[in-house]
Amino acid sequence: MQLSEDTVNRLQTCQLFKKLDKKDVYKLLEQILFRKKSYNPEQYIVYSDDPCNDLIILISGSIRGEMNDFSGKKIKIEDIKSPSTLASAFIFGPENRFPVDIITNEKSEVIIIPRNSLIRMFSNNSQILKNFLDSISGRAQFLTKKIRFLTFKTIREKIAQYLIQLSIKQGSNRIILPYTQTKLADLFGVTRPSLARTFSEMEKEGIIKSDRNKIEIIKKNKLVYLLNE
Amino acid sequence: MQLSEDTVNRLQTCQLFKKLDKKDVYKLLEQILFRKKSYNPEQYIVYSDDPCNDLIILISGSIRGEMNDFSGKKIKIEDIKSPSTLASAFIFGPENRFPVDIITNEKSEVIIIPRNSLIRMFSNNSQILKNFLDSISGRAQFLTKKIRFLTFKTIREKIAQYLIQLSIKQGSNRIILPYTQTKLADLFGVTRPSLARTFSEMEKEGIIKSDRNKIEIIKKNKLVYLLNE
């Protein structure tokens, strides 16, 4: 496939090509086969358990990873914006399957690099191998955090950890929740009324003050305490 | 450190050195620095969140990975026997931390290879790079399975999946549970009395027949149904 300036620019911003200059990116890409694909919003890029033989690089738009739990309810694993590599940790091995459904949130474009081409790239440039290994460890850390989150027993714990995380990220005790309650409930794997109830209880106990998607943390030490009891 | 015949034999049985003959293993190991360490039973090899800069290869004995949930209860993630590599997916990246406590079940020995030595090995032999990438994808699949298991809402679902898995593994509907109820409860992240109660209920409903660690699956279709409702 024909290499466009635009594609190379986009790929170069991707962590996989970090520390490589444009000439090197060009050279690497000329030596391999890859495809480009476009998607409309709410389209499935891959289905959970499909064979995973290619590296998928999201070069524009955004996607979300979702897992169906066994009662059929969707659990959103994460939203990912471009530029990003998808499912990088899953490509190798004899039992390589996509771990989640990947669905576009908006119009999106991906570059698909077959496994063998990827291996050839590693042989030709050790920086890209290092970048790839870095990204895999990042994903492993993410999966572990997800596991740790899922070990929370109560909705209260989940909210506590989430609010603390958001306050660090937003640099304030006044937080704007980035999702509707319904979406947040999906993320937490709980029901929306139960989530609302727990927020309400925490407000009654003076831990937070809440008004729809605006939350103020009043007793931060109590939130931290909830994480360690 | 001095290379012993025994060490090389042991390492060679490890998946990381698969398809390499002994001469190649010798050559690779001669070019890097590594350490050997011994542990008694119930010793901590590493603690969760410690920096993870080395590849640890278990060459004898067995270990378990454990995660503390936020009520202080231990969740056992898995038992691992030798020969195995530990935490291979976590070594790279800027935020590389061990994801779990690693504790010996019995007398054990490990080989520790620093990250830089590992990278040198990858440059010198592409088969070992391929083996390493295979093992990382295997670990990612494992972590995803763990996440999927943790999305089970009820003890009943967890038992159903576990029994089906065991019956496949043991090739029979008459199963011997490999753990005590207490250990199994730790693995499932639930309390022992609740686990026992659910087993008892499933027996009362005629789904299984149980006598301590001996379980017979009576209505397998009902078990499968529990996984899909």
Next chain:
DNA sequence: GTTATATTGTAACATATGTTACACTTTTCT
């Protein structure tokens, strides 16, 4: 074989979450 320890079975009660329903408020669309 006997004793000590660990494991299992079970019950009563407490707690957290799910389910269903509906009213109210906010946002989106025309």
Next chain:
DNA sequence: AGAAAAGTGTAACATATGTTACAATATAAC
């Protein structure tokens, strides 16, 4: 601006699990 759709708040009731306790049984140690 008005209507429709989406999001939020809350209540009553049902369900699953946790907690605590203790008796019975099995296993390990001497």
